[in-house]
Amino acid sequence: MKIFILGITGKVGFRLARILKERGDEVDGLYRQTDQAQMLASIGITGTFGDLMSIDPQRLAQAMQGSDAIVFSAGAGGAGSDITEAIDGNGITKTIEAAKLASIKRFLLVSVFPEAWRERHMHEGFEHYIKVKKRADIELTQSGLDWLILRPSALKETPGAGTINLGVAQLHTEVSRDDVAATLAALLHTPMVSRKILELTAGNTPIAEAIDALTTI
Numbered sequence: 001m002k003i004f005i006l007g008i009t010g011k012v013g014f015r016l017a018r019i020l021k022e023r024g025d026e027v028d029g030l031y032r033q034t035d036q037a038q039m040l041a042s043i044g045i046t047g048t049f050g051d052l053m054s055i056d057p058q059r060l061a062q063a064m065q066g067s068d069a070i071v072f073s074a075g076a077g078g079a080g081s082d083i084t085e086a087i088d089g090n091g092i093t094k095t096i097e098a099a100k101l102a103s104i105k106r107f108l109l110v111s112v113f114p115e116a117w118r119e120r121h122m123h124e125g126f127e128h129y130i131k132v133k134k135r136a137d138i139e140l141t142q143s144g145l146d147w148l149i150l151r152p153s154a155l156k157e158t159p160g161a162g163t164i165n166l167g168v169a170q171l172h173t174e175v176s177r178d179d180v181a182a183t184l185a186a187l188l189h190t191p192m193v194s195r196k197i198l199e200l201t202a203g204n205t206p207i208a209e210a211i212d213a214l215t216t217i
């Protein structure tokens with residue numbers, strides 16, 4: 001299987017790339033800083049140099065050509081509302097357009113719990129981030145692609161447990177990035193799980209079992 005990752009140098013994206021390479025998949029992705037080439041090469045990935053802010057959909061489509069699936073795990077990471085719009089919002093619009101140009105149907109998006117922290121008074125930047133993410137989710141669901149949206153709760157650097165809670169509605173808590181990456185890798189290899197918005201938290205169900213349970217809903 002050939003997978004193209006937006007956000008391949010990120011904390012989730014790089015973990016995912018490593019898991020996929022270890023299991024024999026072909027992996028490519030967009031990186032924007034020349035020194036990241038070495039990091040990707042360390043796990044056998046060449047990568048495609050480019051910036052999601054400036055790359056045009058035609059060039060992105062060319063880079064993704066021949067992939068079986070796209071994973072979008074890029075994010076502005078609190079860099080300001082304009083950059084959030086450009087990456088977490090328009091970055092997805094652009095990637096959907098490129099996917100269509102390259103005739104790639106399968107599109108996995110790493111999103112967020114839009115209902116996260118409703119009990120707290122969050123700052124304007126966070127509320128804007130949630131709005132942009134929610135808009136991107138909706139855009140992908142209306143794209144006509146073979147989409148799947150994964151909403152992890154607060155991401156942690158703790159080692160993965162290999163067990164999760166995964167379903168259409170979960171309580172927002174936290175989850176290890178290792179487990180997010182392992183779940184994405186397993187979902188990529190489970191094509192019958194499609195056109196669903198799934199919420200992911202730490203939990204006690206082995207990842208394969210949690211995904212198996214989804215094939216019946």
Ligand SMILES: NC(=O)c1ccc[n+]([C@@H]2O[C@H](COP(=O)([O-])OP(=O)(O)OC[C@H]3O[C@@H](n4cnc5c(N)ncnc54)[C@H](OP(=O)(O)O)[C@@H]3O)[C@@H](O)[C@H]2O)c1
Nearest residue numbers: 007008009010011012051052053074075077111112154155
């Ligand atoms: N933090 C949380 O608790 C949380 C919770 C739920 C969901 N999420 C979402 O989960 C996703 C992955 O999170 P993460 O922790 O892996 O984030 P991360 O480590 O900040 O990774 C973000 C990725 O996006 C890339 N990126 C940003 N701007 C770019 C640009 N202009 N062109 C190309 N690539 C660009 C980054 O590249 P560089 O390496 O060059 O910066 C990096 O690869 C994000 O979409 C985030 O919104 C986060």
